[in-house]
Every structure is written in C-alpha cells, then in structure tokens.
Amino acid sequence: MTLSVFLQSLISGILIGGVYALIGIGLTIIFGVMRVINFAHGDIMMVGMYLTFYLFTLFHVDPFVSIVITIPLMFLFGAFLQKVFINRIIGTLPQNQILLTIGLGLIISNSAMLAFTSDYKILTTSYSSGSFKLGEISISQPLTASFIITVVITAILYWFLMKTDTGQAIRATAQDREAAQLMGINVSRMSMLAFGIGAAMAGTAGALISPTYYIFPQVGSAFTLKAFVITVLGGMGSIVGATLGGIIIGIVESVGAVAISSDWKDVLVFAIFLLVLLVKPSGLLGRSRM
Amino acid sequence: MLKIDRLNFSYGDLKVLWDIDLEVHQGEIVTVVGANGAGKSTTLKNVSRLVTWSSGTITFNGTDLGKLEPHEVVGMGIVQVPEGRKIFPEMTVLENLRMGSFIRSARPDREANIDRVFALFPRLKEREKQLGGTMSGGEQQMLAIARGLMANPKLLLLDEPSLGLSPLLVKFIFDIIQEINRQGVTVLLVEQNVYQSLRIAHRAYVLETGRVVLTGGGEELLNNEHVKKAFLGM
Numbered sequence: 001m002t003l004s005v006f007l008q009s010l011i012s013g014i015l016i017g018g019v020y021a022l023i024g025i026g027l028t029i030i031f032g033v034m035r036v037i038n039f040a041h042g043d044i045m046m047v048g049m050y051l052t053f054y055l056f057t058l059f060h061v062d063p064f065v066s067i068v069i070t071i072p073l074m075f076l077f078g079a080f081l082q083k084v085f086i087n088r089i090i091g092t093l094p095q096n097q098i099l100l101t102i103g104l105g106l107i108i109s110n111s112a113m114l115a116f117t118s119d120y121k122i123l124t125t126s127y128s129s130g131s132f133k134l135g136e137i138s139i140s141q142p143l144t145a146s147f148i149i150t151v152v153i154t155a156i157l158y159w160f161l162m163k164t165d166t167g168q169a170i171r172a173t174a175q176d177r178e179a180a181q182l183m184g185i186n187v188s189r190m191s192m193l194a195f196g197i198g199a200a201m202a203g204t205a206g207a208l209i210s211p212t213y214y215i216f217p218q219v220g221s222a223f224t225l226k227a228f229v230i231t232v233l234g235g236m237g238s239i240v241g242a243t244l245g246g247i248i249i250g251i252v253e254s255v256g257a258v259a260i261s262s263d264w265k266d267v268l269v270f271a272i273f274l275l276v277l278l279v280k281p282s283g284l285l286g287r288s289r290m
Numbered sequence: 291m292l293k294i295d296r297l298n299f300s301y302g303d304l305k306v307l308w309d310i311d312l313e314v315h316q317g318e319i320v321t322v323v324g325a326n327g328a329g330k331s332t333t334l335k336n337v338s339r340l341v342t343w344s345s346g347t348i349t350f351n352g353t354d355l356g357k358l359e360p361h362e363v364v365g366m367g368i369v370q371v372p373e374g375r376k377i378f379p380e381m382t383v384l385e386n387l388r389m390g391s392f393i394r395s396a397r398p399d400r401e402a403n404i405d406r407v408f409a410l411f412p413r414l415k416e417r418e419k420q421l422g423g424t425m426s427g428g429e430q431q432m433l434a435i436a437r438g439l440m441a442n443p444k445l446l447l448l449d450e451p452s453l454g455l456s457p458l459l460v461k462f463i464f465d466i467i468q469e470i471n472r473q474g475v476t477v478l479l480v481e482q483n484v485y486q487s488l489r490i491a492h493r494a495y496v497l498e499t500g501r502v503v504l505t506g507g508g509e510e511l512l513n514n515e516h517v518k519k520a521f522l523g524m
Contacts, residue, residue: 165392172378172389179376182338184364184393184441 001259004136009258010251015143017250018150019205023223024230024242026201032174032237033194034090036097040105041227042220044199047108048074048206049215050116053123063123063211064145070207071200078199082192112217121215128211146208153204170194174237229273235283244284291316291476292445297346299336306332308500314478319471321479321487324497330480331373334447338370339363365393367444375434379423383414386422386433390440399442407436410466428459448479464490484521488512
C-alpha cells in the first residue's frame with residue numbers, strides 16, 4: 001500500500017466516521033439519560049433515509065438541504081416513541097427494555113417494507129459520485145459535505161448540552177436522576193427530549209449517507225450493531241467517546257478494506273472492539289459521563 | 291407550613307413508617323433525630339415525592355403534596371439537600387449551582403444567589419471551576435447546601451448534612467444552618483448527630499423504628515432522660 005493510498009483511505013475513513021459518530025452520539029445520549037439501549041436506533045436511521053429519499057424524488061429537495069426538515073420530524077418521531085413506549089419501561093429489567101426496543105425496530109422496518117416494498121432504492125444526485133483532487137488523493141464530495149454538516153451539528157449539540165439550561169438539565173438527569181428531580185427538573189420531559197435528540201441524530205445520519213448508500217427497509221440492523229459498537233468502544237454515555245468511537249470505526253473499516261479486503265473490514269472492527277474492551281472494559285472514555 | 295398527618299409507608303412488604311405526625315412552622319428549625327434505619331430519610335423522601343406513601347397526607351401551606359411530581363414539589367418551594375450530597379460529578383461547582391436554580395421562579399435571582407452562597411461558603415468561590423466529583427466530602431456538602439439555596443427555598447430539607455465530616459466541619463455546617471434560618475429559610479433537618487441538631491433546633495422529633503416516640507423543644511429533649519440514655523451516652 002503506497003502512502004497516497006493509505007492517506008486516501010484514512011481520509012475517507014475519517015469522513016464516514018463523522019457520520020458514524022452522529023449515530024453513536026444519538027445512542028449514547030439516549031443511554032446516558034435513560035439507561036436504555038435503543039436497539040431500534042438503526043431502524044430510526046432508516047426512516048431518516050426514506051424521508052430524505054422521498055423529499056428528493058417527490059419534491060426535489062437536496063439531501064443535504066432536507067435535513068432542516070428531517071431533523072425536526074425525526075425529533076418529533078423520537079419524542080413520540082419515548083412518550084408512548086419507552087417511558088413505560090424506564091427502571092425495569094434490562095431484558096424488558098431490550099425486547100421493547102428490538103420489537104419497535106422490527107415494527108418500524110416491517111412497516112417500511114409494507115409501505116415502500118423491499119426494493120433497494122438509490123438516491124442519485126449530480127454529485128453522488130463526484131470528487132475533488134488533493135494532490136494524488138481524491139476525496140468524495142458527498143462524504144466531505146456530510147462530514148462538514150456532522151461537525152457543525154455535533155458542535156451545536158455540544159454547545160446546547162454544555163451551555164443552555166435545558167441542555168445542562170439533560171446532563172444532570174444523566175449524571176444523577178434523583179438529584180435532578182430534587183433540582184425541580186422534570187426528568188420524564190428530559191427523557192423525551194433526549195430520545196428526540198437521539199432520533200434526530202440518527203435520522204440526520206440517515207439523510208447524510210443516503211446519497212452514497214442503498215436505501216432499503218432492513219438497512220438499519222447493520223447500523224444498530226455499528227452504533228452499539230461505537231458507543232461501547234467510546235464508553236457508554238460519553239459524547240466525546242462516541243465521537244472518537246465513530247471516527248475510529250470509520251478509519252478501521254476504510255483502511256482495513258484497502259489493506260486486507262473489504263470482506264474483512266467487519267472482522268477488523270470487531271477485533272479492535274474486543275481488544276479495547278479487554279484492555280479497558282469501560283470503553284475509551286468510560287468514566288466520563290455526559 | 292408543612293403538615294404530615296398519620297403517614298404510613300412501606301418498601302414492598304417492609305413497613306418503614308407508622309402513623310407519622312409531624313409539623314413544621316414558618317421560621318423554625320425542626321429536627322428529626324433517631325438511629326440508622328429509624329425512617330428519617332424515608333420521611334424526607336416522602337415529602338419530596340421521590341416515593342409514594344400508602345396512607346396519610348402531607349400538606350404544604352394547605353396544598354396536598356400527594357398529587358404532585360417531584361419537580362412540582364420543588365416548584366412550591368420545598369427543596370431537599372439529599373443524603374450523600376448527590377453532586378453532579380461531571381459538572382463544575384458553578385454548573386451545579388446553576389442547576390440549583392433550574393426552576394423558572396429562581397432564574398431571575400441566579401446571579402444574586404450565586405453571590406449569596408459564595409458569601410456563605412467562600413471555599414466554593416475558590417473552587418468554582420472544579421468538577422463536583424473531584425471535591426472532598428466537606429466541600430461537596432457545602433456545595434449541596436449552596437445548590438439547595440439557589441432555588442430560593444421556603445422550606446429546606448436537610449438529610450444528614452454532617453455525615454462523614456470532621457468535627458470542625460460539623461460545627462461549621464450547623465452554624466451555617468442557623469445562619470440560613472436567620473436569613474428566613476425554614477429548615478427541616480434529619481440527623482444522626484443528636485447533640486448538635488438538638489442544640490440548634492427549635493423543636494424536635496425522635497423517631498424509633500418508624501414511629502415518633504418523643505417530641506418537644508430542642509433544649510427540652512437535650513435534657514430528656516430517654517434521649518440522654520439512648521443517644522447521648524449519658
């Protein structure tokens with residue numbers, strides 16, 4: 001592997017890692033606030049992909065522009081799921097939570113199959129396969145655009161969580177639910193916000209990858225697994241950890257595919273995952289919470 | 291102000307509180323003393339609505355607390371400083387204080403209240419950028435009380451504020467409680483440190499295995515034979 005090929009795959013790994021980070025951040029916020037692992041996360045992302053696809057084919061809204069519609073709609077969708085379903089199982093046995101979120105995921109993906117059939121859909125924009133050159137390295141235009149949007153969204157989210165009263169209240173709920181209640185924080189409202197934000201992040205990730213990925217009802221399950229690996233790798237409940245985890249997984253996949261073969265990239269991802277957990281069971285930033 | 295009437299409470303099959311009657315009047319320091327497991331903290335948890343009682347009533351200025359959510363209780367002006375401090379570990383001192391004034395009615399006074407609690411606890415001002423989880427037990431207790439004051443409480447519930455502190459700090463904390471009370475905050479204090487809490491209390495209740503066995507003035511109970519024998523080792 002020449003240096004330029006390595007750099008090429010490293011850069012595309014970082015770019016796709018940004019989107020992975022977005023998925024991971026969504027999952028980690030939900031886990032941080034509610035201690036619930038959302039196994040429907042990838043399926044929620046899939047809803048974001050279809051939303052983007054139909055906004056593009058029916059109304060000719062550019063995928064990267066459509067996130068201004070996707071984000072609020074997916075937020076409401078997540079808040080609805082939390083209010084109606086997830087809220088009932090907070091503090092119950094973990095297996096109940098797993099069954100519920102897996103069940104929700106199945107319902108969402110099968111509903112999508114009924115509504116949209118299981119055909120693969122492709123969203124082709126004028127720039128879907130466009131790239132620009134940086135010396136010998138060619139960089140994908142849609143991936144670059146999605147990475148920039150990811151950085152902006154993550155920065156806004158970080159600012160919201162660190163600097164605003166509501167954001168701090170979400171963090172307070174994640175750090176100590178009972179103490180948060182004693183501050184006069186309505187923790188079930190914060191849970192709803194957190195799930196809404198998590199779903200919005202997943203939906204945005206779906207929108208951002210839709211110009212470069214096949215869109216089909218079962219696309220979510222692979223991403224649920226990926227999101228889980230990313231958050232555990234980074235440390236459950238840590239936003240910085242999820243960001244780091246996403247980028248690492250992106251790089252490992254991309255460099256691994258070039259260095260060995262793309263059939264082996266998942267093996268590499270899980271090998272790294274297991275290695276990190278062996279050395280540091282709490283994840284890379286496991287001790288820091290939201 | 292606060293009136294607890296024939297309160298009964300169980301954790302599952304285990305009955306913890308039996309017909310508790312307790313009253314706090316405006317301006318008082320009332321203390322509930324008793325051994326570990328007597329039901330002191332559970333009583334406060336009921337007032338804050340963190341748990342749900344099986345029978346009886348708790349009213350605050352005539353309003354039934356039974357129908358409220360925990361955050362609504364805070365909105366009424368009842369603020370609890372919980373046992374074990376429960377500082378937000380990944381937030382700085384300043385952020386913890388800001389969370390203390392999360393309720394809408396307290397937000398306009400946020401900056402003034404921060405100055406006020408820094409005047410009470412100068413140590414916190416020196417540590418304002420430090421993460422809550424990295425502070426010593428005594429500093430965390432100061433922060434917990436300061437955070438409670440940020441909500442402009444009418445009634446401050448203090449759960450074991452002297453637990454695990456050095457004798458010097460214990461005295462400081464009890465002096466502060468008196469000072470807070472002088473500034474107009476009514477205090478309901480739950481303590482295992484019977485001597486210190488009876489010393490500053492206007493009135494007191496003695497709890498044993500979930501029942502009120504004695505009640506009277508703080509000074510009066512300090513000289514009570516049963517209290518002397520059971521708690522003060524005299």
